[in-house]
Amino acid sequence: MVNHNLAKILREISVLLEMKGEDFKPQAYEKAAHSVEMLERDVREIYKDGSIKALEDIPGVGKGIAERIEEYLKTHHIKDYDKLKKQIPVKIDELSSVEGVGSKMILRLYKELGIKTRAQLEKAAKAGKLKNIEGFGKKTEENILRSIEFLKKEHGRSILGFIMPQAKDLLEKIKKIPEVKSAEFAGSLRRRRETIGDLDFIVFSDKPAEIIKKFLNFPEIEHIYSKGEQKALVRLNSDIDADISVVSPKSLGSALIAWTGSKQHNIAIRTLAEKKGWLLNDYGLWNGKKLLASKTEEEVYKKLGMEWIPPEIRNGTDEINAALKNKLPELIGYDDLKGDLQVQTDWTDGDHSIKEMAEAAKKLGLEYICITDHTKSLAMTGGNDEKGLLKEMAEIDKVQKQVPGIKILKGAEVNIMKDGSLDIDDETLTKLDIVGAAVHSHFNLSEKEQTERIIKAMENPNVDIIFHPTGRIIQRRDAYKVDMDALLKAAKRTKTVMEIDAYPDRSDLKDEYIRKAVEMGVKLSIDTDAHSIHHFQYLEYGIAQARRGWATRDDVINTRGWKEMLKLLK
Template identity: 50%
Template sequence: MPKISNKQIVEIFYEISQILEAREVAFKPRAYARAGQAIESLGQEVADIYREGGEAALDAIPGVGKGLIEKLVELISTSKLKYLMDLKKKFPVDIVELTAIEGVGPKMVRDLYKYLKIKNLKDLERAARARKIAGLPGFQEKTEQNILAGIEFLKKGMGRVCLGFYLDLAEHIRDELRKTPGTTRVELAGSIRRGKETIKDFDLVACSSNPRALLEKFYSLPEVARVLERGKNRAFVRLKDKIDADLIVVPEHCFGSAILHFTGSKFHNVRLRKMAQERGWTLNEYGLAKGKKILASKTEREIYKKLGLDWIEPELREDAGEIEAAMARKLPKLMPMGSVRGDLQIQSDWSDGANSIEQMARAAKGMGFKYIAITDHTKTLAMANGLDERRLAKQGKEIDRLNRKIKNFKILKSAEINILKDGKLDIENSALRKLDIVSVAVHSHFNQDEKAMTGRIIKAMRNPYVNILFHPTGRIINRRPEYKVNIDEIIKAAKKYNVALELDCFPDRMDLKDTNVRKAIEAGVKIVIDTDAHQVGHLKYIPLGEATARRGWAQKLDVLNTLPAQKLMAYFSKKKHRRG
């Protein structure tokens, strides 16, 4: 039976939420959105929850009650939902696609359908280009132009972009703003501060004795393409790099409440405001207040404290259990940023990397790392000039030579061994034995079904020499979906066979992703964080992986390459000795 995934359920709930919003139904839209969000952050498939615990188990999902249990059961058993089909009969519009346009919401979609029978992005673009929108009740020239600009942006940017490709720009803009006279602080907030793998825009929170000068500086930055909003304390611009930036300037005394507000996530904020409300208070960007009296606003810490919570690290703020943990004083002690001591996936010019082993080693050493592992591709990846047993042995000698030459640094012998279609490895065990670390990965036959793919990877993990599974789900953000693999089974096998799972932190991989890191850690599986660097410029991505690991609630002990080189080698060689 085709099983409905959480992702599909969430999409359906969000769609219902928006249709109901368009129909001006009260409160239900939020109920569906809330349940959708809760399901999104579940660590388990809803279909499995139902199979194991029945309706009572569904009831335990926050935001799911009598009515939604019924709908979930229908979705799980038929993969369809009559309620949504009925809604769509009356309102046959691709509302999710249309509301993805900036400035277009459910009400506007409703009116566009009412007047012009616009059902999708294509209809809307055609109508806007034909100038049919201006003149409709409630629509004028400006709205029509904004819709066209929004469509243009959507087509170019297609939503969220990878944090790693934009972080330098965001930090540059922050640093430029900091130079404005009168400015005492400028910080990045939003999903950048939360270390999310993708972002929609830059959120900046600033304090200045001269807000006007700071906003003017913001408008005049050479990176700005056009100004979208000019408020007294707030501005919104579109950058030439096709991403938006939002700046708010607040007085020093409410910097804490402002950065809390603009860091989000939205769902985390909703919970905090609700807690404030239960005490008869309000919480907004200007502070936690009782009537007109401010109770806390200067720092995030005092606001959390007043609400009875420990301060919560930004990476945890997703309403995924962190508030309950903060209430119970049981927040994890997250791995500090900067904990990773060495990069364990690096390609050199022996296969498809751009730089020599020595160049990579010296660059890593210059950045303060203590070791790297050289993980060139192996022979069946011919297009990447993969190494066979003979070249691997030769590379080992070269690494020995460099280790004698480069002081206070260790180059580890490793490889990115290719997992073949049937789960065998493409390098003989006799050669694997000579490596310091054996890492394996899938690079072909991405279209196998779940059973074949999962079985194939587990078979590779069973090889007694294997230490690390690289990029366990194979996804490339905005380009390639995960291959069909049962990650829960992979995690179980990782525990059983003592194989670490990689968090490949190249910006568009981020594989394992945050929620899977959390699952792995909860199962007692070790993680390694590395960049998959193919040139020295890629080594800088380690902090992105550290942030993602923190989003997965990782502590220092969960991440193997926070260990010094000696201890790391000892950890991996223990397995080697057991296998003889």
């Protein structure tokens, strides 16, 4: 996709314009950059299908930016950008990623010291040259050096499901501070984004200063970036940053909205308030000095003329229009799942036996699981052949008697071969309750070949579910190239279920594909891909993912009891 590079350039233009003291253009470019980054379709395709008019349909992209995008697609250059870049030839992304360094500082650093890169900035700071620049002091120099040290460790964003246990522990600790009335996650943590930049907490109390003081004494705090009467920003010894903000319970609703974001969502609803002649800030919704609403989120949204919006879908896109019309779907709830349809055991690459997995799932309150060990062509996992599968089925029957109170379904994670055929014969597959099929090899086929390959597997009447349909692993492996529209159409036609793999670094399907599937009436399943008894807890993140994709209870098959669920399969 060209989107990432294009967004980067638009963002750089924004910073360059800021340096020049332009007032509103930077926001315009920043907004356009954000939109382009969020697009699910490649800008090249959008342009190919609908020319420049289609580009102008991207939120925040008007005539001017659309022309520049067109120029970029045609020539790989944007003249205005090149011109700006020539005047100030600095590595903007490198420098602005340093905490506390923004456009104005970058400009001064370049003009006064000729600094273009982060390495040069570090060298100058170490040599004590920064404090000679007007507006810079010793503190600034120290902070820049500290931030560069931190960046060198290359800490990017954390994966939601992996960071959540730590976040939950810290939230519990915060709640135990006596002056705390209540406390919640905020930011991307509360929105349950698939990756998290830092841990945001919002605390409700009438004694903010004391809470900040006590929080700053927590042993896990390694460094304090800033602290005030109401807020603090720190780094934890686990090398992730945490933000805490304390607000009076009187402002709980408005503060939660403000601190949950997203930024785009906040801008949109604050603009909406402003249109009515009101002001929306952390402390409430105001008409002049008159407080209109502040206590609960519901109250604030209602006053603005809309229904409450679940945090998971607060993107600042179409959720606001839907909420204004009272047309938000009722998203699947965190208690709605009754079973897990992808579970591996020690028959292949799982850590625990069928019995141990069943017992663990039962303990968590699940009504059923489906055992889906790998099949033979995935040799590294010791995958089952036909004979092995039959043996495992017999073993499941045996375990079922030993572990009552949870239904153990018989399944397999069958390998889709390069040509779309399966590595287990149909006769054996018909004996299973559920057949999941998945791609584990040949990730580099062309989009056309990969799409046809998976559709061919869907057309097998035994294939019930496509597991982790895009094969991506967050921060490790990109999704293989596939035409998702075509896959979803085929899924609809063949009544194949698409999985939301809840394993935290998979989270596959991702939210925009889930939303597309929901719109097209394709059924989904949410499974953990558990390889250990500890993995069932990941269902929570699969549900979060489904909620971000606007999925309802009805869209997800394993919200039903197992008998009813099986009826939905081919």
